[in-house]
Amino acid sequence: MIPEPAGEPIRVMLADDEHLIRGALAALLGLEDDLRVVAEAASGSEALAMARVHRPDVAVLDLQMPGLDGVMVATSLRAELPGCRTMIVTGHGRPGHLKRALGAGVRGFVPKTVSAQRLAEIIRTVHGGSRYVDPELAADAISAGDSPLTAREAELLELAEGGAPIAEIAERASLTPGTVRNYLSAATAKLGAENRHAAARIARAQGWL
Amino acid sequence: MIPEPAGEPIRVMLADDEHLIRGALAALLGLEDDLRVVAEAASGSEALAMARVHRPDVAVLDLQMPGLDGVMVATSLRAELPGCRTMIVTGHGRPGHLKRALGAGVRGFVPKTVSAQRLAEIIRTVHGGSRYVDPELAADAISAGDSPLTAREAELLELAEGGAPIAEIAERASLTPGTVRNYLSAATAKLGAENRHAAARIARAQGWL
DNA sequence: CGGCCCTCATGACATTCGTCATCGGAAGTC
């Protein structure tokens, strides 16, 4: 639809660490007359390098990649290539990620459950200057709301994620064990969790860490 | 390669909850002369239903799907359609999963980082009766070894995963809090972890839970 | 400037948790 009569095709870059998906997607999107996949990357840093060379119109970034994740890449691209629109594709989208992505200037946020045709349409939408956010993910994000955690609380929760004892967290954060306990206690209370481990899970699920 | 001169094509079923990947893969594999994608499914239960109807030669199953996961589907298929070879495709493969998969009669185990062409070759290999396991995943599985946990220990660790307090775990398992602590203490010691939370993480990472 | 929030810390207290010893019963193996 909207066959883009004879203009130049939209230059697309794909970044996804899973070769299977990236390759398949490149092939499918390449079938569309008005899209051309000009670059592929298997990691965040590679995506940045490729973008500098090939200067795509739209960068389709997987959220979870080794090294830099999709949102980080989008942040860098925004500074280096302001003309390049960015969009995020993700498997399981957590509410907080969407907010983070929008803050990074991302113009499209799509789960991997959409079809390739639908993705192609969304790429056109994004290229045209509009935004697109998957309705379900948007609803989740709205219902989730903002993070109630302060920066330190989130940081310490992150360190607590692996199940490490307080002493180790304190050491890694260069803080007193007592202080760490206070922060984690505050975070746990804010999240309504039973203990810091459950709190860390909740925060992670909300995309707040 | 090996163009399968004029025989019947290999009938393939794809099961993956991510429409984007499934569709793209179906399109790419369909390009191979000797492969025909005869069914697609977005969940484990759907995969079983489709398999009963379309009786594929090879079932390509994503490991993580809502409801039944890939290995469970493989187990059922083995009983219902002995002639159907099964293979697992996975994003991040944990050591324990491979063992579980092989136990379920799976004949191929591949990460999503392979290319579509490579996957096509592996489908042919599996259809021919051989097995294929990604070398890196195999190495991980060998170095990881068997689970040292007893059934209850693993079960309680699983309940402990969310960070729930002992009391809640005990209630859910219909056990005494003291007993729960003992089992979790034993599991934690076996895994060399600092506490049950870290132990749960380790066990999950090894695919032992 | 006076508040307000965040940061970092200390001390105290009750609770939870990890660890150990010990017990009985069930199941499987040699």
Add this chain to the structure above:
DNA sequence: GACTTCCGATGACGAATGTCATGAGGGCCG
């Protein structure tokens, strides 16, 4: 039958943790 392993439980003890009060310093905003 003797041995081993697992399951389930109890009691006890020290250490780790959660919770609260309190305080000092810094930054931001009206």
